[in-house]
Amino acid sequence: DAGITQSPRHKVTETGTPVTLRCHQTENHRYMYWYRQDPGHGLRLIHYSYGVKDTDKGEVSDGYSVSRSKTEDFLLTLESATSSQTSVYFCAISVGGQGDGYTFGSGTRLTVV
């Protein structure tokens, strides 16, 4: 989607290694989110940010950390990847947190072997 990019698009990593996914926006939106999507579970919120250095946990935050040192970048880190973290990860941005303004990225497919 225009204004939001995720990198990498695909990654295969080994169990126990650290992994960082990047979400970059050019819209200057205040809110940024990380979701994961697994078959049978739909989209689940991992962490979100409501400003630079302001973050909060979502429904499935265990095993993940985030950082937002600049408005445009929101990083998701798996400190020690596990096979249960194999998933598709989506980043989203929002102007004011209201539900109508969400724009999602194209996703990152992460495989932990």
Added chain:
Amino acid sequence: DAKTTQPPSMDCAEGRAANLPCNHSTISGNEYVYWYRQIHSQGPQYIIHGLKNNETNEMASLIITEDRKSSTLILPHATLRDTAVYYCIVDSGSARQLTFGSGTQLTVLP
């Protein structure tokens, strides 16, 4: 935030109207109804939202019952490209995050 109930799947003939129902019987007065869709492997896409009144935009119409306990998303002339999972979400905005349920898999048939 209120929970929603949607049928897991629906079919619709190409060119016909697709009517996707959503029940949200515990919705509170300040909660909006939002619809998003997710086409295979892509990120979800915003469609439409409403509070009390019916809404229409270039993509769809949203009909909300007077008691606000249910709503219907209408795609007036469904095409094959409308095949997707459609999510109905109710949210007040106070939590600053959207919670997605299981959605309805709409399949548009040629």
